[in-house]
Amino acid sequence: MVFYFHRFSFSSPSREVGRTVDNTSNKLQRFSFKELRVVTRDFDVKNRLGEGSFGQVYRGCLADGSLITVKQLRELSADSEKQYQTEAEVAAIVRHPNILSLIGYCNMRKERLLVYTFMVNCSLDFLLSRKAVRPLDWPIQMRIASGIARGLALIHDQCHPSITHRDFSCSNALLTAEFEPILGDFGFARIMRERDIVVGCGPVFAAEVGKYPPCCPRKVDVHLCGNLLLDLFSGRPYLDLDRRRNGWVSTCMNENALGRVVDPHLQGNYPAEEAERLVRLALSCAEDNPSVRPEMSQVVRMLELQSHREDPGIRSSRSR
Secondary structure, three states: OOOEEOOOOOOOOOEOOOOOHHHOOOOOEEOOHHHHHHHOOOOOHHHEEEEOOOEEEEEEEOOOOOEEEEEEEOOOOHHHHHHHHHHHHHHHHEEOOOEOOEEEEEEEOOEEEEEEEOOOOOEHHHHHHOOOOOOOOHHHHHHHHHHHHHHHHHHHHOOOOEEEOOOOOHHHEEEOOOOOEEEOOOOOOEEEOOOOOOOOOOHHHHHHOOOOOOOOHHHHHHHHHHHHHHHHHHOOOHHHHHHHHHHHHHHHHHOOOHHHHOOHHHOOOOOHHHHHHHHHHHHHHOOOOHHHOOOHHHHHHHHHHHHHHOOOOOOOHHHO
8 A cells, every 4th residue: 555645844843733725735626715605505504514623514516526525614713724724734744545635625815615525424423323224333343443543553653743633533533435434624633743742632631631641642642542442332422421431341341241332233243252352452542541552553453453363254242
């Protein structure tokens, strides 16, 4: 597999990505605001896919029939401008199957919009909240877990300097028609050197401040990935059990009660030994102490080892 990177020079060793979008890549298409109004049918509410910290997200259709996603900045401010530029620049730095592909942008007066490839299956959050319609079977869960890990490992280890996402969750784990995961929403991303630290990045990490030594910012992404994997394997959004969820999962595993943890919609159709190892891997990623969390490259290797070790259809939890 070949990765394509665009190199940028930075005057300081650690800083928010924030150049003007016009300088990110000459391959990006510049749209006028009028063009994006047309393709979204004047930002019709029927085409609205959702809303995030960036603003409203719409589905659009280009003249050639291809579907796109249009993200419209809610309001222009110094912070939102930085978020807009960051998301555009990070998308232009790296090209990879598990990183959301930026098609173009609109940067006119007070309007800031980003245009991406359309994701047929929306996000992992969308599917988990509607799992009764089509549960994610075990092979699909493994595909999602492996792709997410590969994407995070890529931006951590194969971009120089490395990139940390810092805001990763089920809502920005997007899914193609084949359920291949795509990492999106890089508005809070940061280009960092390995020695740089981040503490207190949101409520999830407040416990780290003053309790553990400052961690490499990549370990913040590992923690977020661990929470996402637990969401995926359990079929339960993180907020369902509030912050007690991880402790509850750990207790279940210590009591050999894997069946209480794994998504009940699978109805026992999963390889129990493999599921146990992966749930424990997710717990290690979500550890409160950042120093004991694995690197994303290690997570990738462990997931790949699991996928080659046993055919998910051979042994299910019912055979135990």
